[in-house]
Amino acid sequence: MSRVHAFGDDALGDLDAVGLVTAIQEGEVSIPDVVEAAISRTERLQPDLNAVAYVAYDRARAEARDPRGGFFAGVPTFLKDNVDVAQMPTQQGCDAYRARPVAVDGDFARMFLATGLVPLGKTQLSEFGFSPSAEHPRLGPVRSPWDTSRTAGASSAGTAALVAAGAVPLAHGNDGGGSIRIPAAVNGLVGLKPTRDRLAQDTLSRQMPIRIVSDGVLTRSVRDTAAFLRESEAVYRELRLPPIGDVTRPGRKRLRVAVHTAGIGRAAAPEVVELTLKTAQLLEELGHEVEEVAHPAPASVPDDFLLYWAMLAMMIVRTGRRAAGPTWDRTRLDNLTLGLDRHSRRNVHRIPGAIRRLRRLQAVSADFHRTYDVALSPTLAHETPLVGHLDPTASYDVVMERVLDWVAFTPWQNATGDPAVSLPLATTVAGLPQGMMFTAGAGDEATLLELAYELEEAAPWPLLGTTSNA
Template structure:
């Protein structure tokens, strides 16, 4: 049974751009928009488990005196791993007590400068390590399309609220697929920008290989395009070509590569069929499509997992310095602790793994000399039931299941390339199955133009249908 909060209120079924138009034309007032979003959030909060922290009173104050920006008055949430003034940052973790922060981090500063009004923060898996947000104490974040199933990776809370209609768009970030995975299972648009395209908080900037990118999850291509346009006006990545104001498809026909094999794993037969169906749609639209092997070297799965484990080990070993005196590593979940053990057991391999990962952007750039865009399934398998990736299970069991599901998205985190998941496919069970398009570094505009074209050619299902 689907869970959603759409109704006859100030939000209606509008996306963010549509809501901006309603506000600017005076057909709805910002305070009533904020109240509608609060009511909707409360309507689905218990069923979806998507909310980590609420700041409703702050939102009501901002509604009476909104800051400037294109999205002025549009309600939103930020993921609970970025710093927002007046809110704690808990990282989906029980191992320490977060405290109210005095100032916004760089991500929140950029995000809120567009005019968006935060209602609070969304739930994630512990430190974002799992592709399924299943908190041992608070419970899982559930998909509004089927609450028996996971809402996906660490931006799961964001995706669940956007898909359920509580807010039209919200913040996510992606270090191994955590924008694209929840977009894929919740019927949303989720674009991971090019490495360094948008502002980043200090911790992510300090990573030896900056695999994390921030962005949004939305219900329409134009919302994602508008957010990137407005963010670029606040924070400009000078080494990358500007995205600009992308509002329509391009007439340029593209060279499209299709992968049904990920990095070390293949896709489920149903997912392969859905991917090839999308490939045929691209051919019908006039694009040149070739099914080709994935360019990833055989070392990538193990190298990426070891780097991921190194990030966990850094937190486990340095938690008190990062989180303060309330730190208690005994309250970390089994996935985080298992990643720490994996790193320590393979420490001698880490320098070679990082050297090979750092070489991948060049390999990707060479591949994109031949192909403008790559089509692949966002995920190798249909959406699993809650509990399948429960982090309290044996580490080896959970990791094997993670690698079988998340076989496609880490490639772009390693290369730094942009990629977008679009809700172009539906499984036999009636659930969204995202299709992923990726391009060379700095080519977000190409992805947005193609996304507009596909949105027009094959409009995606609505959760209310």
């Protein structure tokens, strides 16, 4: 097992984002030194992790000399390469066209950067975010810093690898089928997918028939995630949802917790089931009421969600030239994108029914959460695959079967719109992080954060760069 990290005795140290804010405000470190340390760390990690899609180091240095305001003023970060950031291209992890820098920030980046964060560039993802493993056919795979022979997981892989390895304390991810929670689980991070519409989104995400994508961050601490949501809410507020507010400590209320060890159509591996039940036991020891129950997902969900996912691929493939311009070359798309396109075209008559059924799931989940405050499940059904296991240039049928076998729990919350968080509470026999996922009803991120604080105190998770994980 080959582990890599960049933690050291520089301006970043081993501080999380909130700790770094305090150090900057108290004059212990300067913003230019912090940004330079993040650039240096990223450059050291890139040959091993392959996590960066686009660098904007000169811009970051300029902003460090004249930082904008906001709680996170001067904290270095990255954005995933599927949101628009002014003066940067949006390449979407794809080789089928050549993106040019965009003129203005998209809606999400405008909100994200208004918190004071300083972008160093963009992180690598799988092609259009379709694969749960970012393995670029030309540039190569994004690798986990916990074991570089393994995938860093899902389309926010580049972000997660950099945060886990210490390049930056916090960075952007988004989640349309698990792509915040999956890399959080793989890389030993906190990854919270907010409620649908909680944060500002770019136009394409808002235009989806079912808005399955939510933007957020990956962090090493619960307080960083809570602080980001608090500061984002100060910039952008969805009035149809209850406010999250400033969540800074565990909650006092004892919760009714449902436990699932089987997801939507697939069961977890025996080791993962055992780790999930150990987490359930910890919850009981903390005084929560825990009950193992069947997942509320109807039997139609796996096929319906796959067809909806495939429809999105079909829309991209069919409109690529109009959207991307004359450089578009569909022959350069990977087999997973093209296979999803074929699946959608062969089943186009079934799409309206799938969308109707998926829309009804919001009511199914709301009914479930009238009984249970929170649901616990593993984030993923088995341990982190080796690089190549989900190679998007391999046969579509082979890769899709492997995808469905691994990603059996996370799509549910994208369909329902509910918030969910992956916490690094478990470790496999092989010494790899195995995330545990907690889901609450729509709009109830505050309960998830309070529970996450409690679990972080009760069972502190290992981080790369600590004595036991150096």
